[in-house]
Amino acid sequence: MRIALAQQNYRIGDIAGNTAKILAAIQQAKAAGAELILFSELAVCGYPPRDLLEFPEFIHACDDSLDQIRQSAHGIGILIGAPQRNPNKHGKRLFNAAYLFDDQALVGVAQKTCLPTYDIFDEYRYFEPARNWSVLNFRGKKLAITICEDIWNLGDHPLYPTCPLDQLLPQQPDLILNLSASPFDYTHLEDRKAILKQNIRKYKCPMLYCNAVGSQTEIVFDGGSLVMDAEANLIQQLPLFEECVAYVDWNENGSFDRPIQAVAAELPEAEYNPDSLQAQEGIREIHQALVMGIRDYFGKMGFRQAILGSSGGIDSAVTLALAVEALGKENVRALLLPSPFSSSHSVTDAKLLSERLGNPYDVLPIDRVFDAFLTELKPVFADRPFGLAEENMQSRIRGNFLMSVANKFGYILLNTSNKSELATGYGTLYGDMAGGLAVLGDCYKLQVYALARYINRDKEVIPFSILDKAPSAELRPNQKDSDSLPDYSLLDPILYQYIELRNGPESIISQGFDRDTVARVIRLVNINEYKRNQFCPIIRISPKSFGMGRRMPIVAHYLTEKPNS
């Protein structure tokens, strides 16, 4: 039996567009002689559809799409993810389901059991978990159908009491299928292969895993769909970060022929080591995720051109290089916005970068506008000394220049803040925190350097002088980041402990970090929640990104103040 895996990139809510894409893959698979084609989780509406699921008309539109897909199940079986209404009196109104069609009829529906409701996931907000499990019979074979997280529960998962495959196995399935929408983060590639192996070792059954691909605003789905035989041999891995329809031939004896179309799956060179944030290993996949994140955000929003402020610093340099790769050099405009406190090398470095990348740029000094503001505010500010207000003012003037040019020509402003800055609130609301998409907002400063080195892997794209200079906001004379923050080599590991690992201060201190530094860093993270709350979407590359996956109170007094006593 030839089976097709359709690793596709959907647009959330664009049911008509997704359906057209799905129907095209079905035609292609039929022409290739496939007897069954697999799609990913909630393919019909895109994942995650979020509160669109609360609109009855939206579910109705999904039903209409499923009906079209059913009609195309002519000479081919189709297994596809879509929401399903819950007919029971109690519980959430929907299931996260997989529909199996054959001979233009519904063979059966499998429902997701393990509904992730943590980090970026809100599935229990919408879906009722499965309470019945049956293999589905397809052309004489028994298929055990699971959805994404279902295979991450092997019976001992702390979150989930029910293991769906333990329920299905007594029915002696011939094949396990999994429809996923499993997002990329730098820990996930190896995890996924390991979990498939664990399932196969436990259930002694071959397995096909079909993942979504493409970025949905902040979440990057990286594809990398997998086929393993009953001995957990890797038969096929679909490419990362690319759409692909691939085929495997599954024999009567349960084995697979080698892939009929070789799919050039670039395997990760090495696993990323998150404990070493400056590590170069695994940085290629982070780079790919960021490029796809930019490209898909623009593509799916219907935008074409980006603008950004190019300061001569490392963050804007890396953002610019990524944007040029994602959108093409002619579609990324850099504005150099020197202030009275910008050093001369800032402008020359930023110019050199754009000349190397070949993207258009303009130099617009902000001095005169800054002077006009100061003149108007003189009666209000009186003789108060230059301070944070004047620093932020410059950053907001830049924000206004960028947004004005963006509004005039239809560009989207890319934000260049990194995760270390966002964590500590080292940025200006409506100034350098402005933008439609934060490219580096989930990368610590040390990771930004690693990305710069990766971008320079073959030749010097980002001038070495940008990599070498001490980080500075240049909003007052001789300012350095290190005036306000611990060195990044100390700051980033503390942030990683607090944010990614959810270790509290005592736990971090017990690992040998300085008590006062830890207290200071955690306080900065907590008191700046209000800033991040107004921040744009961040391309997520870590298991704990700021944004929808980290939901902290704005009024947070946890460990930021002394007890009242």
Add this chain to the structure above:
Amino acid sequence: MRIALAQQNYRIGDIAGNTAKILAAIQQAKAAGAELILFSELAVCGYPPRDLLEFPEFIHACDDSLDQIRQSAHGIGILIGAPQRNPNKHGKRLFNAAYLFDDQALVGVAQKTCLPTYDIFDEYRYFEPARNWSVLNFRGKKLAITICEDIWNLGDHPLYPTCPLDQLLPQQPDLILNLSASPFDYTHLEDRKAILKQNIRKYKCPMLYCNAVGSQTEIVFDGGSLVMDAEANLIQQLPLFEECVAYVDWNENGSFDRPIQAVAAELPEAEYNPDSLQAQEGIREIHQALVMGIRDYFGKMGFRQAILGSSGGIDSAVTLALAVEALGKENVRALLLPSPFSSSHSVTDAKLLSERLGNPYDVLPIDRVFDAFLTELKPVFADRPFGLAEENMQSRIRGNFLMSVANKFGYILLNTSNKSELATGYGTLYGDMAGGLAVLGDCYKLQVYALARYINRDKEVIPFSILDKAPSAELRPNQKDSDSLPDYSLLDPILYQYIELRNGPESIISQGFDRDTVARVIRLVNINEYKRNQFCPIIRISPKSFGMGRRMPIVAHYLTEKPNS
């Protein structure tokens, strides 16, 4: 038996401060001869603690607080809400629990069964539902302890299969207790009394309902705790929007004496009718919620003074009046920021308003800064005509003036956007969308007018000329809101259908609304998700506010574009 209800205002994460407040109420209740004191849901840490619950050190701090509270249970029983670790191998790591202490010992723990996971609620992200139900014996009485949502399930709730009181009733409880953190919205006051009555009619048991009070950034808890006897007679209602420790005497025969301290509970005059957005009924409670929302945001964040842009329009006028009531006139500074397109009455009206309210104000024309921007941008803009970019530029210059003065003097910028504008994207990111807290962001324009009339109920505070003029952004000559948007009397009801009621376009059109207008309005709502995604917290007064309770994809193609076919 004298029972105390402690309706208190906690700070999220401020476990030490909350504990001090709890211990003070316990002392007060002991002195008043109470045998039992009730607190609200998750009182120890404040509600909602959100992802703070993921930090083991945070749970440990809650445990320490509970231990202090246990030790104070000397001569008085204490029933208090706090997180509890789940000792089981599977499931979420915590329960949302109520601890009963007496004689300095733990009598027992009740766990919440019905975990809201919709709108602003994320409880299943953290908590495992109860699976065992037992009444707790307290001084010869059997107490049926429930937590918030538990009593909203009477056995036929569509979301919850298990009704905790159906489990508890066979054990013949003498009293039902409910610990709540139930937020205000304009539908909720009457709902709550009705649900208590339904419970009592079903279970024939008296009931004490202790709610939290106080605002937690966007969520306003309104108090209004209740005591009803076994015939569902209202024995006591604690005040709305105020802290209070109140007492009831519960007799051996199950009846209550009249309250020993009369608590002046101002009852709502009439129920708010959400279908009539300009209705004056129930507007008093909305007004109180907004004032508390401002006051508590500032109090809990440690801020004292506010700033806002006063345009001479109705939104900034109502925001200013509310802020003056919440913070005191000397603590609210208005900036009048006329542009070249501002009408003269804008400035005179705004001045008159501040003179009546007695708050300080300054006039800072934006012309010269605007000219400086236009001069710098001349080479980039060339001879392109005046348009949206120049309009937004003025709004962002105002944002920069406001933030600069705020940063200089330590003010917090109040945002003045209303829900109709936020819904349709009729606002400028980093301009009039700037601010730390949106006072009117959950009030449609028609409701803003109703608030203005309420503020003017005794005398003309907001000048009638502000109420009478046609709404305008004044960013180009003779601009009117109605150039870009349908009349608010038509727009607001469509928005209400789409946002509050989650009706799709066909359903709205079938109610008699014009097809093209509905399509245009829904498209505006959908394509502006990216703007709202960067917006500040909004004080929530409706059952569906923008912000954490409405989670829509940013890339939303649902009903905004023609199908591809």
